[in-house]
Amino acid sequence: MLDDILMAIVLGLGFLAPTSIHGNYSLALLGITLSVFLASVGVLYWQHGYRTSVLVTVSLPIMIILSACTLFSSTFRFGWGVFAQFNLLALVYALDLRRMRPGPFVAATFKIVNVVYIVWGVAIVFGSDAIGQFTTSWYAQFYEELLPAMLGLHKPILAFGTHSLAGFFAYLLFWLNWQNYNAARNPLALAFSICYVGLLLALTSFTSLVLAAVAVTQIAVCLWERSRTMLVLGLAGLCATLFLAAGTLADQTDRFRAEAPQAAAALLNSDIGGPLARYGQQGDLKESISFLLEHPFSPVGYTNPPFLFFADSGPLEYMLRGSVPLLCLVYGGLYLFLQYNSPSRKYALTLFLVVLAFELGFVSLTYFRTLMLLPFLAIYPKYIAATR
Secondary structure, eight states, rough: OOHHHHHHHHHHHHHHHOOOOTTTEEEEHHHHHEEEEEEHHHHHHHHHOOOOOHHIIIIIIHHHHHHHHHOOOOOOOOOOOHHHHHHHHHHTBBEEEEEEOHHHHHHHHHHHHHHHHHHHHHHHHTTOOOHHHHHHHHHHOSSSTTTHHHHHTTOOOOOOSSHHHHHHHHHHHHHHHHHHHHHHHHHHHHHHHHHHHHHHHHHOOHHHHHHHHHHHHHHHHHHHHOOOHHHHHHHHHHHHHHHHHHHHHHHHHHHHHHHHHHHHHHHHHSSSSHHHHHHHHHHHHHHHHHHHHHOTTTOOTTTTTTTOTTTOOOHHHHHHHHHHHHHHHHHHHHHHHHHHHOOOHHHHHHHHHHHHHHHHTTTTTTHHHHHHHHHHHHHHHHHHHHEE
């Protein structure tokens, strides 16, 4: 019962914890949330123990490397948030969750999160002023202009502040519910999955469109293997929907023709989005990449030099903070954590690859919501078994 209640609290906070007060990003709220999570990790250590091998070979080396790099950094500007996030990640990697079993509180919390997110996303897409004001007041993150810009474009960014993270989590929620549907034929999970595909399309970012294409492909392959009749019916429904929306689609087509060059640039080669906007010659990461090439043996540890930008690439941040050893420890630790704690090796490997792929475009592992959701993600196949 304690495990169930604890996991439900962490799950709810991971998805719904506010990040701002009246539109002002709040470090106090983040500190409270991370403190609750740290206490939860402590209880899990006490209840289930930890993996000594991972603690010695992964967790402690992460802390030691970052501390050493911090001491030798010539630009000492200590980042307490960076310190908290990496140390929490290191502690999570050593958790032993094999005996943990989610129960009714986790099941109820996950269903509530799905319903809230879908209603929230639809309201943003349709331009609800009340929901827009609520989101601006309690979920502003990163920099001041970002959230209003996202909401102005009717992007269902939910609790994540930016379309990149919103796309990643929308796909994760699609995939989790799709796993549930495939295993248990849960119609509610199927409905949730379809809704998240719609939210991915509505986000209209490079990340979300790629992930939406992956999700649609997964659905089509599954239907082709199991029920070609359902696939045909699904295609017929899609065609009917397109027919009913023909007028709107015609207007959108005309706008696309007029804006196609700009749209292509926005996706592939601009300062708006896409891989070249990050790694290109004029990309956001240009100075960070140049610093790494010019100072390959000068990692910055827990410090935050003002001339370095980390957010748009996980591998680059780990290289800048702790060079190759930290990069290997972060991703190796994630793989070991998922493979050990998940009852499904295929599921664990797929989740690892999804996170790894997304990290090429945005840092997600040290994002506080990802940190809090890692234990639930690892044991999710047990959740499916418990709710069948």
